[in-house]
Amino acid sequence: MIHKLQDSRVVLLGAVAIFGVGLTTSGYALGDGLRRSKMAEHRTVTVRGVSERNVTANLATWTIAFSHQGTELGPVQESVDQQARSVKAFFLRAGFRPGDITDSNVDLSREQPRDRDGKPVGPQKLTVSRSLQLRTNDVLRARSAYTRQAELLRDGVELSGSNVTYSFTKLNDLKPEMIAEATRNARLSAEQFARDSGVAVGRLKTASQGYFSVGARDGEDCDDCGSSGGSTPFQKVRVVTTIDYDLG
Numbered sequence: 001m002i003h004k005l006q007d008s009r010v011v012l013l014g015a016v017a018i019f020g021v022g023l024t025t026s027g028y029a030l031g032d033g034l035r036r037s038k039m040a041e042h043r044t045v046t047v048r049g050v051s052e053r054n055v056t057a058n059l060a061t062w063t064i065a066f067s068h069q070g071t072e073l074g075p076v077q078e079s080v081d082q083q084a085r086s087v088k089a090f091f092l093r094a095g096f097r098p099g100d101i102t103d104s105n106v107d108l109s110r111e112q113p114r115d116r117d118g119k120p121v122g123p124q125k126l127t128v129s130r131s132l133q134l135r136t137n138d139v140l141r142a143r144s145a146y147t148r149q150a151e152l153l154r155d156g157v158e159l160s161g162s163n164v165t166y167s168f169t170k171l172n173d174l175k176p177e178m179i180a181e182a183t184r185n186a187r188l189s190a191e192q193f194a195r196d197s198g199v200a201v202g203r204l205k206t207a208s209q210g211y212f213s214v215g216a217r218d219g220e221d222c223d224d225c226g227s228s229g230g231s232t233p234f235q236k237v238r239v240v241t242t243i244d245y246d247l248g
Contacts, residue, residue: 047243051178061167062165086155106128201245207243
């Protein structure tokens with residue numbers, strides 16, 4: 001009887017040992033599988049693809065502001081009207097059409113001089129301000145004329161502001177081709193990284209297209225800068241695409 005119990009105990013202990021070994025092996029296999037899975041999740045590469053185009057602006061917008069101050073509205077207004085005629089004549093001499101020139105703003109302000117006690121002293125000062133805007137597709141002609149704006153001072157124009165902005169309005173025509181090129185360049189970067197690392201490029205995981213920026217052609221590259229090419233007709237369109245690839 002005792003001998004049978006001892007045999008049963010040996011069998012039971014053997015079964016427990018086998019189960020323990022199996023459990024340990026299963027746990028190791030499961031843990032190793034999770035570890036490999038985790039490693040696979042992190043076998044990715046993030047690359048950026050760039051596409052650029054040199055362009056010339058196709059629209060120039062030039063605003064010239066001027067004013068005159070006095071104590072009587074009639075003479076002040078007449079002076080401003082004469083200045084407006086001088087500005088228009090300047091644009092026409094430069095080769096622009098009358099239809100390219102429009103009034104963009106006119107304003108009248110009044111200021112009452114006062115003494116140190118706050119009491120009115122003398123007549124009010126009247127200031128009439130006006131601005132004319134040139135809008136043309138002949139951007140190089142506008143650029144040339146802008147360098148000669150000192151003529152306006154000789155013609156009696158009391159300049160208070162003169163600003164020209166150059167715009168490229170055909171961006172949508174470039175977008176499809178540039179996005180495709182940026183994506184191809186990102187893929188080439190991923191393949192180069194994979195070759196250097198002894199692995200292969202897998203599926204595309206995520207992709208993010210940056211916004212299109214228009215900057216001065218001779219300016220510094222800046223992925224996060226906004227559009228800043230308006231001061232020159234010679235501009236550069238740029239887009240950056242960021243893509244994550246699996247690595248195998």
